Amino acid sequence: MSSPPGTGGATGSNLAASLALVDELQRALGRNDRARIVDAVRQLVSRGAPMGAQWQQIAYMAADHGELTLSRQAMALYVEASGGNPMARYQQAGLLAQGGAVQEAYALLQALPENVPDPAVNAYSRGAAAVFIGKLEEARELLERAIELRPQLGQAWLPLSTLVNFAGEPELTERIVAAERQMRQAPPAAQAPYYHALGKAYADLGEHARAFAAFAEGARLKKSERPYDRQGDRAAAAEAVRGYDADAVASIARQQSEPTDRTIFVSGLPRSGTTLVDQILTGHSEVSDGAEINRMPMLARDVGGASHSSLARHVASHGAPPAARLWRHWMDERFPAPGRVVDKSMETSRYLGLAAALLPEAPIVWLRRDPLDCAWSCFRTHFLAGVEWSYDLEDIAFRFELENQLLGQWQQVLGDRLLVVPYEALTEDPTSWTRRILGHCGLAEEPQVFEPHRNERIVTTSSVMQVRRPINRKAVGSAEPYREYLQPFLAAYRA
Known part of the structure; x- marks a missing residue:
């Protein structure tokens, strides 16, 4: 972590104290000393240190040590430092969801402009959150919108596949099968969930050989990213x-x-x-x-x-x-x-x-x-x-x-x-x-x-x-x- 940037409203004494706390945090991280890491983060948050964009890093650091309240406070400071930037609020929703506050994350996503971070990813994020909280009709509408905007968004095909039985959805089946050509140009992180969704489609149709082949391709892509030790x-x-x-x-x-x-x-x-x-x-x-x-x-x-x-x-x-x-x-x-x-x-x-x-x-x-x-x-x-x-x-x-x-x-x-x-x-x-x-x-x-x-x-x-x-x-x-x-x-x- 680099030293915190100064801000126009930061006093010299506050900046000096913040620099000392950042130095203490860096030493605690080097020793993997949880108690001191948490204490340094807590002090930085309590004094509203001029950390700027680094508040996001600190928020995830706090979450990784089980301190969800501190994490939320640090992320709020990140949003404040950004001037309420919509992209910062989108990232705030991601942190809330990671910490189990899915309902809050959903509400925050609903309040964002539909082009943040872009229309397809926005629809996917809102749709995935809607699945988790049980708003299934809304989830389907949003996820279908996401793949209409970006058919190679494999991350959206996956939750959509859990909502439907493809045996009764010929039009959607045709769309997911046709999307494979475009998916081959997508990055592996998007291809893998798509192939798992495609496997679900073939499984619903009783086409076992094709289902297994699709699941195996998704698994191959995942294994290439994260081999098992x-x-x-x-x-x-x-x-x-x-x-x-x-x-x-x-x-x-x-x-x-x-x-x-x-x-x-x-x-x-x-x-x-x-x-x-x-x-x-x-x-x-x-x-x-x-x-x-x-x-x-x-x-x-x-x-x-x-x-x-x-x-x-x-x-x-x-x-x-x-x-x-x-x-x-x-x-x-x-x-x-x-x-x-x-x-x-x-x-x-x-x-x-x-x-x-x-x-x-x-x-x-x-x-x-x-x-x-x-x-x-x-x-x-x-x-x-x-x-x-x-x-x-x-x-x-x-x-x-x-x-x-x-x-x-x-x-x-x-x-x-x-x-x-x-x-x-x-x-x-x-x-x-x-x-x-x-x-x-x-x-x-x-x-x-x-x-x-x-x-x-x-x-x-x-x-x-x-x-x-x-x-x-x-x-x-x-x-x-x-x-x-x-x-x-x-x-x-x-x-």
Whole structure:
């Protein structure tokens, strides 16, 4: 970060103090010292330092450290420094959406001129936000406008494909197929989501060979951008369980004096039913919200690692309560409304030792799904980030094996603390399994949780459309029409 530019209204003393704080922030960043980074940012914000356009960088820095209030304040200063520039407000909406404030982001986008940043991207951004908040008719209108203005905007084809069944949309099918010629000239970042949308179109039409080919092309493009590090992932999985057993977890849990029952952890592979369980739980009157919040990696960074030895050293130096207070602070930042919350982050399996030991009152639920169905669902899903293993069938098999090993080890360590929920059983007998989930989480039965599709909360995962429908078994056996194309997974899985 460079030194802050001066502004006409900045006094000499304020500028000097700001320069000193920027220097302190740079040193804290070099040491990766979260507490000092946050403190320096807080002081810069409180004094309204003359940072100009650098407020945007500081806003994302604060968000990356879980400080969403500070992040919003810094971004507001960025907008102010820009003189209320519409492009700055568009970027502000992006930050709000990233922090979970999708409704606010949507409102801000609605207030912008339709040519910011340009008409096609504006329509796409508003349409995508409308999908998440459940305004589906409006979403479709906006997304169709985006692709009409720019057919090679693959990012718009993707959410539009989730809203429709192409089997009943011949005109839209013709448009998405015809767009492929133009898409070949688009950058890979636009091509990949387009090919996933095209795969969805062919799948709706029952054209399995063409569907698989389109999904495979989208996956190939994604993999070329973000290759999967198998050995690094194996090492992270080994680190996650190193040194943990029931006694090791209990010995640290006994040192915890803070309340730790606000969070409910829902773990499992992507596309295994975690969003459905999130939807069930957040329908309860005592549960205010839930999301993929990705705070456990931040806690591990603060502790010094995910292994038991790293945690034990940290607790010996600082005690267990400060970590729980930091976690509660992050939860309050992300979920300001009172009530319990669901953390369904995709990497939770790598941090369950930390979660179980430092937050001993937090229930843990793990979803399992038929491996072939889950593999196919992962392969055909265009994840935004963090799922690099999903773009190759053999990589998927490798990751699934690691998760199987982790589940077995965590079951030994955590015992009844960990409730394993089979997706197929949940969809076969949702009433019984919903009761088991509620009981495990210490929640009384309430009628609305048995109809999770009526829960109108904002959903921002790939399952946004599925959880708006009554629980059903349509996804059970969904991979069967593609079995011949999934042989690389079957050959590698438990080979």
